[in-house]
Amino acid sequence: MTRGLFVTGTDTGVGKTVVACAIARGLVARGLDVGVLKPAETGVGADGPLDAQALREAAGVEDPLDRICPQQFALPAAPTVAAAAEGRPVDLAALDAAFHALRAGHEVLLVEGAGGLLVPVTATFCMADLAARWELPLVVAARAALGTINHTLLTLEALERRGLALAGVVVSHAGGPLSDADAANLEALRRALGPRLVGEIPPLAAGEEPGPGALDLDALLHHLPAE
Numbered sequence: 133m134t135r136g137l138f139v140t141g142t143d144t145g146v147g148k149t150v151v152a153c154a155i156a157r158g159l160v161a162r163g164l165d166v167g168v169l170k171p172a173e174t175g176v177g178a179d180g181p182l183d184a185q186a187l188r189e190a191a192g193v194e195d196p197l198d199r200i201c202p203q204q205f206a207l208p209a210a211p212t213v214a215a216a217a218e219g220r221p222v223d224l225a226a227l228d229a230a231f232h233a234l235r236a237g238h239e240v241l242l243v244e245g246a247g248g249l250l251v252p253v254t255a256t257f258c259m260a261d262l263a264a265r266w267e268l269p270l271v272v273a274a275r276a277a278l279g280t281i282n283h284t285l286l287t288l289e290a291l292e293r294r295g296l297a298l299a300g301v302v303v304s305h306a307g308g309p310l311s312d313a314d315a316a317n318l319e320a321l322r323r324a325l326g327p328r329l330v331g332e333i334p335p336l337a338a339g340e341e342p343g344p345g346a347l348d349l350d351a352l353l354h355h356l357p358a359e
């Protein structure tokens with residue numbers, strides 16, 4: 133296994149970047165040198181790749197943005213779709229080159245996927261294949277709101293079927309305080325996950341960072357091979 137984590141999500145917009153940044157900050161606070169990689173970012177506008185920038189800031193690294201995010205596309209769609217719109221395929225060799233450079237340059241590497249596990253990177257290769265290729269255990273970012281039981285368990289089933297290692301699930305409360313129904317629903321997910329739930333990011337104000345208790349970093353570190 134690679135000494136790192138691949139942060140995927142149950143969907144797009146569920147909190148992968150928020151979760152990956154929280155993990156990066158937590159590991160840096162423990163004295164680790166953390167590299168970050170967003171292999172393919174779509175929806176990139178004039179301000180550049182925002183996920184890659186957030187990850188770079190959280191990890192406090194100086195790697196150039198085009199290494200942290202080697203494939204950038206304007207259309208806010210799956211990488212294959214956004215790439216096709218620009219008349220070029222996603223360049224897997226560029227992803228591998230960035231991965232190997234960042235892996236060699238840092239003690240731990242955090243990778244944020246795009247969308248969820250089965251989102252295509254090329255016609256025959258999806259995000260789950262990327263995590264497998266780079267031998268990274270997965271962190272699954274999940275919504276707190278209704279729908280999350282199904283999305284989370286589907287994602288875990290897909291991981292298991294592919295023989296991928298789960299480091300843990302982190303729920304991010306992006307939608308603010310939960311209704312009573314959503315809270316009861318989330319409690320059912322917590323019970324179903326048991327020790328696989330390794331963190332919950334509470335509703336954050338703009339610019340706010342989660343406190344140190346939001347993530348069980350020991351549980352995540354437990355999945356990383358020793359250096």
Ligand SMILES: Nc1ncnc2c1ncn2[C@@H]1O[C@H](COP(=O)(O)OP(=O)(O)OP(=O)(O)O)[C@@H](O)[C@H]1O
Pocket residue numbers: 141143144145146147148149150151183245246247273304305306307308333334335336337
């Ligand atoms: N715990 C939280 N509190 C407040 N806002 C949150 C929280 N988690 C996520 N969000 C917000 O929800 C939105 C989606 O989160 P985020 O960008 O982390 O998702 P993502 O899964 O990385 O999305 P993408 O698929 O685009 O990479 C962002 O605006 C983010 O700030």
Ligand SMILES: [Mg+2]
Pocket residue numbers: 148149150183244
């Ligand atoms: Mg993101």
